[in-house]
Every structure is written in C-alpha cells, then in structure tokens.
Amino acid sequence: MAHKIILDTDPGIDDAMAIFFAFQSPDIELLGLTTVYGNVPVTMAAQNALTLCELAGKNDIPVTKGVGMPWVGEESTYAHFVHGEHGFGHIKPEPPKGELDPRSSAQFIVDMARKYPGEITLVAIGPLGNLALALRLEPELPKLVKGVSIMGGAAFVPGNVTPVAEANIWNDAHAAEIVFAADWDLVMFGLDVTNDVPFAPTFVDVLAEKNPTLGGFVQESAQFYMDFYSQNREDRVCFFHDAFPIAHLRHPELFELTEGHVRVGTGTLDRGQTVVAPKGTTPSPLWNDANTIKVATKVDHSRLEKLFIDTYAL
Ligand code: BDR
Ligand code: CA
Numbered sequence: 001m002a003h004k005i006i007l008d009t010d011p012g013i014d015d016a017m018a019i020f021f022a023f024q025s026p027d028i029e030l031l032g033l034t035t036v037y038g039n040v041p042v043t044m045a046a047q048n049a050l051t052l053c054e055l056a057g058k059n060d061i062p063v064t065k066g067v068g069m070p071w072v073g074e075e076s077t078y079a080h081f082v083h084g085e086h087g088f089g090h091i092k093p094e095p096p097k098g099e100l101d102p103r104s105s106a107q108f109i110v111d112m113a114r115k116y117p118g119e120i121t122l123v124a125i126g127p128l129g130n131l132a133l134a135l136r137l138e139p140e141l142p143k144l145v146k147g148v149s150i151m152g153g154a155a156f157v158p159g160n161v162t163p164v165a166e167a168n169i170w171n172d173a174h175a176a177e178i179v180f181a182a183d184w185d186l187v188m189f190g191l192d193v194t195n196d197v198p199f200a201p202t203f204v205d206v207l208a209e210k211n212p213t214l215g216g217f218v219q220e221s222a223q224f225y226m227d228f229y230s231q232n233r234e235d236r237v238c239f240f241h242d243a244f245p246i247a248h249l250r251h252p253e254l255f256e257l258t259e260g261h262v263r264v265g266t267g268t269l270d271r272g273q274t275v276v277a278p279k280g281t282t283p284s285p286l287w288n289d290a291n292t293i294k295v296a297t298k299v300d301h302s303r304l305e306k307l308f309i310d311t312y313a314l
Contacts, residue, residue, distance in 0.1 A: 002029040003249050004119045010038030010126030011048040013083050013225045018242035020214040023056045024311045031112050032062040034105035038126040038171055039079045040087040042068035048087045050096035059098055066105025067129035071174035082228050089224030106133035113144035125151040125242035127168050132175035135182055142184035149245035153190035153274035155295045166191050170272030177264040186293040189244040193296045198237035210313035256298035261290040
C-alpha cells in the first residue's frame with residue numbers, strides 16, 4: 001500500500017529534488033505540500049511549491065502557506081546564498097497560474113490527520129513551525145498520524161549553520177523543541193547521514209538525461225547550489241538532504257538507525273543543537289526523561305543514488 005504523506009517544505013533546491021522524487025514514487029501518495037519559511041520567505045516558498053507542481057503536471061496537489069516567522073524571535077535571514085534569489089539557483093520561475101489552498105499549513109495538516117487517522121506520515125524538510133502549530137491546534141495530533149520523519153539536526157556530527165546546529169532546527173529552535181517533545185514516532189535524518197553523501201555533477205546530469213523536465217530543472221538549479229557547496233574543497237559536489245526521509249519510507253533497509261533521548265538547544269550558543277543520548281549511555285534524568293527518537297546514522301550511498309536515478313527515470 002502506498003505511504004500517505006504530507007511534505008512540509010521550504011523550496012529550495014534540495015526541496016525541489018525531494019518533491020519531484022515524491023511525485024515520481026509510485027508507492028508515495030502525496031496529500032499536499034505545506035510550506036514554511038526557511039530557505040526563502042514563506043510567500044516565495046508557497047509560490048515555488050505551486051511552480052514545482054505545475055512543472056510536473058501535478059496541479060491537483062494542494063499547496064498551503066504556513067508560518068513565516070520563528071516561534072520566538074525575529075524574522076529569519078533566509079538562505080538565498082545557498083538556494084539563489086528565487087530559491088532555485090539562477091532560475092527565475094514564471095509566476096505560477098494555480099492558487100493556494102486557503103487553509104494554513106498547520107490547519108491542513110490537522111484536517112488531513114483527522115480525515116485519515118493513523119495513516120499519514122508527516123515528512124518535514126524545513127523549519128518545524130507548521131508542525132508545532134498543528135500540535136497546538138490539535139493536541140491529539142500524535143495519535144492521529146502514523147509518524148513523523150524529519151530532515152534536520154545533527155546528532156553526532158557538527159552543524160552547518162553553527163558548529164553545533166543544522167539549518168532547519170536552528171531556524172526555529174523553539175518549534176523544534178515542541179515537535180521533538182511530542183509523543184509520536186519521530187525519525188530524524190540529520191547531517192549525520194545527509195552530509196555523508198556528496199553528489200557529483202554527473203548525478204544531476206544523469207537525472208536530467210533520465211527525466212529532462214524534472215531532472216533538467218534539478219540539474220539547472222543545482223549549479224548554483226554546487227557553487228556554494230564546492231567552496232573550500234577540491235571536488236565539485238552538492239547534498240540532497242531533503243530526499244532522505246522519503247527514501248527511508250520507501251526503502252528502510254538502506255539505512256541504519258539508532259535510538260536515543262533528545263534535547264533541542266534554545267539558548268544563544270546552543271540554539272538549534274540536537275543533543276542525542278543513545279539509550280543507556282547517561283545517568284542524567286535531564287536526558288533519560290526526555291523523549292526517545294530514532295536517528296539515522298548510516299546510509300548505503302550507492303543504493304540510495306541508484307534509487308533516486310531509477311525513480312526519476314520512471
Ligand atoms: C536543510 O536546510 C536547507 O537549506 C535545505 O533545504 C535542507 O532542508 C539542510 O541543512
Ligand atoms: Ca528544505
């Protein structure tokens with residue numbers, strides 16, 4: 001049976017790659033794209049999600065606009081230096097023709113969870129404000145969804161925004177704290193695995209060859225993204241963080257996971273840090289009383305790359 005998912009996203013180049021991967025996956029039923037600020041402001045994220053749907057001919061997929069500000073603190077500074085002025089590298093997309101679903105992202109998540117109790121996996125690949133707000137709107141949400149898969153965090157490796165924090169969690173650390181503390185099955189795909197798999201330019205060339213429309217868009221937008229990721233290293237690479245949780249839903253055997261108690265930092269120095277204590281490794285009640293999550297620690301690189309290519313080729 002297909003996995004019903006809602007993809008919570010801030011498109012974004014690797015978001016686009018992940019969204020197309022979901023579109024192309026026969027065993028994924030995508031109920032909607034719920035957008036959030038992050039790589040770009042939320043209005044742009046929502047328009048970009050519509051653009052991606054139109055490019056793929058998926059005009060029937062609902063797209064919602066969600067939170068545009070962190071749970072606490074000032075407006076974000078966004079990541080145009082990674083994803084480009086409009087979120088897709090050097091590409092300036094035509095304004096989409098389609099309209100947004102009028103509901104907020106959080107309300108859409110709650111409505112769908114009530115409609116399909118126990119069936120939906122929330123896949124969050126941006127900052128976590130929409131999920132935190134959905135938990136406030138419907139405190140029973142953890143019982144209504146099947147699980148939550150997140151691209152974000154860095155458990156046993158350094159961060160990518162600060163020495164300790166990954167961008168999605170750093171961008172809305174208070175929201176992440178709420179989401180990580182909720183009583184649901186949460187699997188975290190952080191930099192532990194996503195930064196461990198550099199993709200060479202030939203990878204996006206193959207995506208474009210297999211799927212000129214969707215792969216071609218990823219190839220073109222990824223040139224800017226590769227410029228960013230290739231600074232200070234000899235080879236030319238980029239990272240497709242956001243596609244990992246979807247790959248895991250479809251092929252869990254490609255990943256190794258470990259269980260641990262998690263805390264999210266919300267202070268000045270530890271903002272967005274995801275500190276994971278594997279079970280039984282600390283006597284501290286500060287961690288042992290904290291929620292348990294699963295963290296991806298290893299992935300089979302070559303099979304993952306083949307899965308992406310084969311799926312774009314469908
Ligand atoms: C995450 O941050 C964003 O730049 C990417 O889209 C991804 O979700 C990686 O740290
Ligand atoms: Ca993202």
